[in-house]
Amino acid sequence: xxxxxxxxxxxxxxxxxxxxxxxALRRQGFNNLVERSRAELELTDQAGVRRFFADERPEYVFMxxxxxxxxxxxxxxxxxxxxxxxxxxSNVIAASAQNGVKKLVFLGSSCIYPRDAAQPMHEDALLxxxxxxxxxxxxxxxxxxxxxxxxxxxxxxxDAISLMPTNLYGPGDNFDLQNSHVLPALMRKVHDAKQAxxxxxxxxxxxxxxxxxxxxxxxxxxxxxxxxxxxxxxIINVGIGEDVSIAELAALIKEAVGFAGDVVYDSSKPxxxxxxxxxxxxLNALGWKAKITLRDxxxxxxxxxxxxxxxxxxxxxxx
Numbered sequence: 001x002x003x004x005x006x007x008x009x010x011x012x013x014x015x016x017x018x019x020x021x022x023x024a025l026r027r028q029g030f031n032n033l034v035e036r037s038r039a040e041l042e043l044t045d046q047a048g049v050r051r052f053f054a055d056e057r058p059e060y061v062f063m064x065x066x067x068x069x070x071x072x073x074x075x076x077x078x079x080x081x082x083x084x085x086x087x088x089x090s091n092v093i094a095a096s097a098q099n100g101v102k103k104l105v106f107l108g109s110s111c112i113y114p115r116d117a118a119q120p121m122h123e124d125a126l127l128x129x130x131x132x133x134x135x136x137x138x139x140x141x142x143x144x145x146x147x148x149x150x151x152x153x154x155x156x157x158x159d160a161i162s163l164m165p166t167n168l169y170g171p172g173d174n175f176d177l178q179n180s181h182v183l184p185a186l187m188r189k190v191h192d193a194k195q196a197x198x199x200x201x202x203x204x205x206x207x208x209x210x211x212x213x214x215x216x217x218x219x220x221x222x223x224x225x226x227x228x229x230x231x232x233x234x235i236i237n238v239g240i241g242e243d244v245s246i247a248e249l250a251a252l253i254k255e256a257v258g259f260a261g262d263v264v265y266d267s268s269k270p271x272x273x274x275x276x277x278x279x280x281x282x283l284n285a286l287g288w289k290a291k292i293t294l295r296d297x298x299x300x301x302x303x304x305x306x307x308x309x310x311x312x313x314x315x316x317x318x319x
Contacts, residue, residue, distance in 0.1 A: 001228055002030060002060055009034040009058035011043060011092055012065030016172045017107060017165075020220035021062050028224060034058050044087040053095035061096050061104040062223060063089060063145075071134045071204070071272050073179035078137040085141035093148050097158040104160040105227050106149050108142040108235065110212075110276050111135045112164060120279040123164070123235050132273045146235055153233050161230055163223060166239035166278050170216035170297065171304040183213060186250060187302060190257045200262040204269035207247035212277050214240050215292040215301075225288045239278035240290040252295055256302045 002008065008025060012018035013035040022033060034056050041052055043065050067084040074081055089106065096104045113121045114129030126146070131139045149160035173184040180188070186203060193201045222238045230236060244252075250263045283289075292300075 004029045005032050006030065006060055007032050007034060007056070007058045008060045008062070009056065010062045010064060011088075012063075014038075015064060015066075015068075016168060016170065016174070016216055017219060017223075018062070018064035019172045020170065020216040021064055021223055024217070024220035024224050030224075043091055044084060046087075046091050049091040049095050050098070053099040053101075057099060059102045060227065061092065061101050062227070063092050063104060063106045065092070066107070068138070068181075069174075069179040070181045070185065071270060074135045074138055076179075081137040082141050085138065086144055089141070089145040090148060093145070093152055093158070093160065096160070097152045097156045102159065103227060103231070104149070104158060105223055106145055106160055106162045107223070108146055108162055108164045109138065110164055110166045110237070110239070110278055111139045111273075112143050112146070113276075115273050119275050120241070120277040121237070122279040123237060123282060126235060134270055134272050150233055159231055161226060161232065162235045163226060164235050164237045164278070165219050165222075166212040166214050166237075166276065168214055168216045168219050170301050172216070173301070175305065182211065182246065183249065183253075183298075184301075186246075187253050187257070187298075187305065190250075190253050190259045190263075191302075191305070193261055194257055194259040198261055200264050201250075201259070203246065203250060203263055203265050205246065205265060205271040206267050207250065207263075207265045208245055209271045209273065210243045210245050210275040210277065211249070212239050212241075212243040213249070213294055213297070214238065214290060215297040218290045218292050222283065222288055222290075226283075226286075229286055236282055237278040237280050238283060239280045240294075241278070241280045241284070242294075243275065243277040244294065249294075252298050253302075256299045 013022050113125050115132040117125040146162045152158040169183040174180040175184045175188040
């Protein structure tokens with residue numbers, strides 16, 4: 001169990017997930033956080049990561065740094081998606097083992113599961129079939145991270161646990177139309193259409209694929225909970241246990257934004273995996289369940305988005 005004064009390194013603290021984890025830790029009384037921007041610590045630099053760990057000696061590590069993006073980004077930058085993620089996670093996991101870290105939380109992704117895995121996807125589905133081609137580079141890197149954690153646990157006794165979150169969204173998200181995930185990209189499109197007085201918004205794909213969405217503050221709360229209460233080598237899913245179609249998501253976003261136009265679908269563009277819903281029974285059995293509904297989460301995320309626009313604050317994807 002982490003004590004209030006424990007030294008905790010949050011890798012990727014400026015990202016969507018890392019920033020939420022830092023908020024959750026501080027909210028729960030953990031204030032001895034070690035945070036470094038990319039300019040201060042380049043996690044692909046093995047020697048630099050080793051020096052950092054040797055100097056700082058963190059007791060606990062949340063591995064939230066990663067190169068992430070949607071279908072377009074994965075298809076456009078496959079080399080960066082596999083190389084950067086492999087380098088970052090390998091450097092951090094190895095340095096943690098070498099410098100006496102008590103426990104490490106590695107964040108994977110639901111995209112590690114086979115494209116045609118039975119729904120909802122149970123942890124046992126890992127490596128049971130072919131991956132979804134549109135995000136295989138990221139998925140392979142994350143699977144390698146899971147296995148790296150298992151290897152360092154087996155050989156060096158590193159207490160490394162691997163969490164598989166579903167699709168995440170919330171404050172701090174990336175709204176760039178070229179490389180963001182479906183929810184923030186759709187929110188940006190609908191907002192822009194409303195501002196322009198456009199009669200319609202075009203969405204990639206058929207609108208039929210189903211996705212599960214978890215608010216990032218729920219994800220962060222689960223990560224801190226599991227750091228305290230889970231030490232198994234097996235992966236554990238983190239989700240809300242419910243999914244919606246992309247068309248249903250679009251309707252919720254239209255409602256939050258107040259857009260009166262139509263949503264049309266471009267079926268010439270890829271849908272990606274037909275369905276992605278996690279089996280969260282293992283997590284629920286430990287005593288944790290998501291609290292933020294999708295409707296409330298979409299509304300609060302849009303309110304945050306508007307606040308950023310109005311204040312001129314930093315907002316990725318709006319430069």
